[in-house]
Amino acid sequence: MNIYIRCIIMILKSVPSLPLILQGRFLLLYFMKILKLNSPNFDKRPDNSSIDTLIIHHTNMQDADSALKRLCSPEYTVSSHYLIDKHGVIYQLVPDHLRAWHAGISSWRGRESVNNFSIGIELDNQGAEPFPLQQIDSLIALSKELITKHPIEARNVIAHYDIAPHRKDDPNHFFKWELLASEGIGIFPNINYTAKQKVLSNLSYEDIIKIQHKLKIFGYSINPTGEFDFQTARVIIAFKRHFCFSSFLNNNQELWTLEAEKKLNHLMSMINEES
Numbered sequence: 320m321n322i323y324i325r326c327i328i329m330i331l332k333s334v335p336s337l338p339l340i341l342q343g344r345f346l347l348l349y350f351m352k353i354l355k356l357n358s359p360n361f362d363k364r365p366d367n368s369s370i371d372t373l374i375i376h377h378t379n380m381q382d383a384d385s386a387l388k389r390l391c392s393p394e395y396t397v398s399s400h401y402l403i404d405k406h407g408v409i410y411q412l413v414p415d416h417l418r419a420w421h422a423g424i425s426s427w428r429g430r431e432s433v434n435n436f437s438i439g440i441e442l443d444n445q446g447a448e449p450f451p452l453q454q455i456d457s458l459i460a461l462s463k464e465l466i467t468k469h470p471i472e473a474r475n476v477i478a479h480y481d482i483a484p485h486r487k488d489d490p491n492h493f494f495k496w497e498l499l500a501s502e503g504i505g506i507f508p509n510i511n512y513t514a515k516q517k518v519l520s521n522l523s524y525e526d527i528i529k530i531q532h533k534l535k536i537f538g539y540s541i542n543p544t545g546e547f548d549f550q551t552a553r554v555i556i557a558f559k560r561h562f563c564f565s566s567f568l569n570n571n572q573e574l575w576t577l578e579a580e581k582k583l584n585h586l587m588s589m590i591n592e593e594s
């Protein structure tokens with residue numbers, strides 16, 4: 320069954336003479352099949368917990384089949400609710416209402432153990448490669464369905480590295496959060512300015528406290544210490560990977576830049592408007 324659906328999607332998407340409505344997203348949405356697999360790696364969510372967060376991962380494995388094998392094998396005790404392969408085929412491994420084991424030690428907006436209240440989506444990716452359009456189209460379609468079904472706020476559509484900045488870096492910097500936000504999924508500060516890579520140095524104790532405080536309000540697990548310590552460096556790397564990807568690779572990742580400062584301030588005003 321899997322292979323038939325995969326073939327139909329691939330053949331139809333490769334025919335250029337098909338009318339536009341039968342191509343791309345329309346076709347994908349029409350044919351969006353979620354293939355069910357049964358991972359044994361789950362348990363019950365805590366009583367009275369609701370699903371309000373969506374976590375995006377990349378698999379960091381050779382291919383989708385290897386990742387599916389691992390995520391469905393009892394010996395690894397890891398899983399996710401969904402996996403999307405590079406052709407855009409969506410697999411569901413654990414039903415939404417159960418707790419998949421994808422986040423590990425994690426925290427967001429003051430709550431620990433993000434598995435309790437989140438859905439995890441894995442993207443088939445070897446770790447340092449771009450995400451194909453078909454895969455992102457499926458992610459957009461699936462995410463739209465999930466944020467309609469569950470009360471997931473835009474600011475709670477985040478990366479594995481956002482909730483575990485000290486140990487995770489997925490999805491990689493090729494992942495386009497801005498594109499997702501333009502489809503109504505997640506939050507992204509769109510602002511134009513020059514000199515965005517300018518590093519803000521010689522910040523005072525009070526300046527650093529303010530940055531830490533804002534990062535904490537946005538959701539990151541960070542203690543306002545007034546110092547650019549290790550925990551702050553890791554959170555800044557996560558923040559820049561998510562919101563400053565164009566300059567992320569161009570300077571030391573943990574340096575605080577004008578772009579980061581302006582985008583964090585813009586996010587603060589966006590979440591204030593939301594609440």
Ligand SMILES: [Zn+2]
Pocket residue numbers: 375376377421479487489
């Ligand atoms: Zn991950």
